[in-house]
Amino acid sequence: ETGVTQTPRHLVMGMTNKKSLKCEQHLGHNAMYWYKQSAKKPLELMFVYSLEERVENNSVPSRFSPECPNSSHLFLHLHTLQPEDSALYLCASSQTPGQGATGELFFGEGSRLTVL
Amino acid sequence: AQSVAQPEDQVNVAEGNPLTVKCTYSVSGNPYLFWYVQYPNRGLQFLLKYITGDNLVKGSYGFEAEFNKSQTSFHLKKPSALVSDSALYFCAVRDERGSTLGRLYFGRGTQLTVWP
Numbered sequence: 065e066t067g068v069t070q071t072p073r074h075l076v077m078g079m080t081n082k083k084s085l086k087c088e089q090h091l092g093h094n095a096m097y098w099y100k101q102s103a104k105k106p107l108e109l110m111f112v113y114s115l116e117e118r119v120e121n122n123s124v125p126s127r128f129s130p131e132c133p134n135s136s137h138l139f140l141h142l143h144t145l146q147p148e149d150s151a152l153y154l155c156a157s158s159q160t161p162g163q164g165a166t167g168e169l170f171f172g173e174g175s176r177l178t179v180l
Numbered sequence: 181a182q183s184v185a186q187p188e189d190q191v192n193v194a195e196g197n198p199l200t201v202k203c204t205y206s207v208s209g210n211p212y213l214f215w216y217v218q219y220p221n222r223g224l225q226f227l228l229k230y231i232t233g234d235n236l237v238k239g240s241y242g243f244e245a246e247f248n249k250s251q252t253s254f255h256l257k258k259p260s261a262l263v264s265d266s267a268l269y270f271c272a273v274r275d276e277r278g279s280t281l282g283r284l285y286f287g288r289g290t291q292l293t294v295w296p
Contacts, residue, residue, distance in 0.1 A: 171223035174223045
């Protein structure tokens with residue numbers, strides 16, 4: 065079993081749909097992240113949660129709504145998306161640096177989202 | 181400000197030849213440096229890291245990277261390339277003195293193609 069699991073791997077939705085992406089980490093980490101990866105663009109950090117508290121929100125439109133119910137689970141709720149939101153959404157986790165941890169990220173396989 | 185530059189969008193090498201993927205960085209304090217690899221429609225996989233100590237670090241799949249403080253570089257290398265090494269490679273950095281969350285800054289990625 066991989067350390068970070070994302071579901072679904074592929075999602076096609078209309079602009080009026082509501083859907084959610086799920087991420088689960090089995091590494092005992094205390095921080096979780098959502099990244100967006102679009103073709104020909106750099107990785108975009110969307111949200112960061114540390115100890116279940118959102119600590120970073122990089123000007124992401126409100127049609128993306130994250131939720132972190134506990135340190136092992138992270139959701140990205142999607143509502144009234146636009147075609148330009150089609151991308152690979154990557155979840156990652158890490159242990160906050162210190163006490164021997166060096167802060168590298170461990171990524172899931174991603175959820176490929178297509179908005180029609 | 182922290183940043184990473186990968187000056188080459190693409191690197192092409194013949195199988196069996198040595199390969200180098202370049203990375204330069206900018207941080208205020210001591211850098212923690214990382215390399216990740218991404219295969220098509222997959223997440224990012226951790227390859228190796230430099231935290232402190234020996235400037236030459238070894239990682240997965242026969243890759244290694246050399247930390248050069250004076251040139252602020254952390255180039256990824258492999259003595260003999262394989263076709264299966266063809267993928268997208270990301271360099272990332274964080275500042276040792278950064279926030280306790282340890283946010284990573286990623287380069288734009290370099291597409292490596294190894295010809296048979």
